[in-house]
Amino acid sequence: METNKLFYADCRLAQFSAVVVDCAETKQGFEVELDQTAFYPEGGGQAADRGTLNGIEVLHVHEDGERVLHRLAQPLAVGEAAAGVVDYAHRFDLMQQHTGEHIVSGIINKRYGWHNVGFHMGVQSITIDFDGIIPPEDLPELERLANEAIYRNIPLHIWTPSPEELPDVAYRTKRALPWPVRIVQVPGFDSCACCGIHVERTGEIGLIKLFSCVRFRSGSRIEMLCGRRCFDFLSRSHEQNKLVSAAFSAKLLETGEAAAKMNELLESQKHRIGQLETQIFAARAGRCAGRGDSLLLCEGLDSVGVRKLADLTAESCGGTAAVFSENTDGSFSYCLIRRDGDLRSFNKEMTATLQGRGGGKPECQMGSVRSDRESILKHFVSFYIPE
Numbered sequence: 076m077e078t079n080k081l082f083y084a085d086c087r088l089a090q091f092s093a094v095v096v097d098c099a100e101t102k103q104g105f106e107v108e109l110d111q112t113a114f115y116p117e118g119g120g121q122a123a124d125r126g127t128l129n130g131i132e133v134l135h136v137h138e139d140g141e142r143v144l145h146r147l148a149q150p151l152a153v154g155e156a157a158a159g160v161v162d163y164a165h166r167f168d169l170m171q172q173h174t175g176e177h178i179v180s181g182i183i184n185k186r187y188g189w190h191n192v193g194f195h196m197g198v199q200s201i202t203i204d205f206d207g208i209i210p211p212e213d214l215p216e217l218e219r220l221a222n223e224a225i226y227r228n229i230p231l232h233i234w235t236p237s238p239e240e241l242p243d244v245a246y247r248t249k250r251a252l253p254w255p256v257r258i259v260q261v262p263g264f265d266s267c268a269c270c271g272i273h274v275e276r277t278g279e280i281g282l283i284k285l286f287s288c289v290r291f292r293s294g295s296r297i298e299m300l301c302g303r304r305c306f307d308f309l310s311r312s313h314e315q316n317k318l319v320s321a322a323f324s325a326k327l328l329e330t331g332e333a334a335a336k337m338n339e340l341l342e343s344q345k346h347r348i349g350q351l352e353t354q355i356f357a358a359r360a361g362r363c364a365g366r367g368d369s370l371l372l373c374e375g376l377d378s379v380g381v382r383k384l385a386d387l388t389a390e391s392c393g394g395t396a397a398v399f400s401e402n403t404d405g406s407f408s409y410c411l412i413r414r415d416g417d418l419r420s421f422n423k424e425m426t427a428t429l430q431g432r433g434g435g436k437p438e439c440q441m442g443s444v445r446s447d448r449e450s451i452l453k454h455f456v457s458f459y460i461p462e
């Protein structure tokens with residue numbers, strides 16, 4: 076039998092009483108049908124309501140033809156009275172997001188002619204997909220217009236036109252719809268066929284923020300948030316900016332500039348460190364000149380540095396260069412290089428002795444070992460050790 080959908084008559088109704096009409100056990104739980112309900116079932120891009128029936132959590136709400144089914148982990152007896160409580164904070168959030176999405180879709184449809192072809196309400200944010208390109212630089216203007224709709228606190232007009240009226244009603248739709256069609260209008264901003272639940276006046280949305288606009292398939296995807304969830308996100312974002320502001324001793328609206336300057340400084344320092352490292356490496360390698368097989372023990376070099384020093388040392392010593400650098404965890408990174416040589420079996424034997432792993436080209440073997448300094452010195456006893 077058709078469930079009486081109380082949410083269409085009163086979107087604020089959070090508590091109601093009903094009678095259990097049917098209760099069927101399925102793999103997922105018990106599907107409870109009531110004579111009437113304030114629980115909105117999943118549909119039209121809007122998620123299902125949450126809440127309880129006789130104190131039992133409602134796990135999901137969906138439609139089966141004209142019936143609304145409430146999924147519970149426990150059964151309810153047919154004929155039993157059911158007290159329903161809808162989680163109104165959750166519902167109101169969905170209403171804020173949904174009406175906000177209509178306003179943004181309406182503005183974009185009017186301006187570019189693009190249609191909303193996908194709507195997803197995620198936990199973090201909501202996304203809308205459009206079937207055409209929206210220039211990302213237009214985002215601030217689109218956002219300004221959407222918030223203008225909120226400031227005007229426009230009452231929504233939601234109705235089902237008669238079959239005679241319907242042909243004269245202009246509305247956004249993905250395809251031609253048969254009567255009856257429920258029309259949701261935000262006068263001046265949007266008119267759309269929709270079965271979802273909306274706020275009564277646009278002012279209830281509170282805030283619309285468009286975060287990004289990226290190319291998606293052959294069109295665009297806009298990421299946005301509305302209402303309290305948007306306010307909470309922006310508050311958290313502000314807390315982060317306060318930390319950045321304190322770290323950089325920069326004003327709240329100048330943290331981006333301060334971060335860019337810091338990056339520039341880091342880049343020039345990195346460049347300078349690279350120059351100094353090259354000088355030090357050249358000096359160290361130079362001391363091995365003509366000495367044949369050489370072992371160098373260092374600390375704190377990254378793999379690029381280890382390789383660079385080994386390269387210069389091999390060039391200078393004329394034999395095998397073995398560079399080991401101690402890492403903070405006590406292990407050593409290493410690089411073995413011998414010009415035109417084949418160090419593969421040498422490396423294999425060494426890693427077996429020094430508990431390591433490594434490989435590479437025949438003339439250049441790299442890796443790491445877990446043995447300590449003394450074991451490395453012992454293994455390379457025949458190598459010349461400068462310093």
Ligand SMILES: [Zn+2]
Nearest residue numbers: 119269270271
């Ligand atoms: Zn809708």
